[in-house]
Amino acid sequence: MRRNKEDPIEEYIEIYGEYVSMKELGLATLLSLTGAFALYIATPYIADLLGLQSILSALRVSLGTLGATLGFLATLKFTRVKRVIEETA
Numbered sequence: 001m002r003r004n005k006e007d008p009i010e011e012y013i014e015i016y017g018e019y020v021s022m023k024e025l026g027l028a029t030l031l032s033l034t035g036a037f038a039l040y041i042a043t044p045y046i047a048d049l050l051g052l053q054s055i056l057s058a059l060r061v062s063l064g065t066l067g068a069t070l071g072f073l074a075t076l077k078f079t080r081v082k083r084v085i086e087e088t089a
Contacts, residue, residue, distance in 0.1 A: 012082060019082040028075035035071030040064035 012019040043060045047053050 024079050032068045032071035035067035036064045039067030
């Protein structure tokens, strides 16, 4: 783990050569899971409204994936780049 120079309390973890804030990673995971489970659980009610009870299981997977995607897109608003780029002459 690596400490942040601006905020010494915040720690970074290295994933595939990139530094990720533990706080932001946890929040991103929570938002994506919340979006996925919210739409997954709401699918029977949505299927009733649309009259699509025959494809309920496929609709659960599709809407769950859509919820996770929306959660991921929401996380893009608050994440910051932690990459350090150094140029050599």
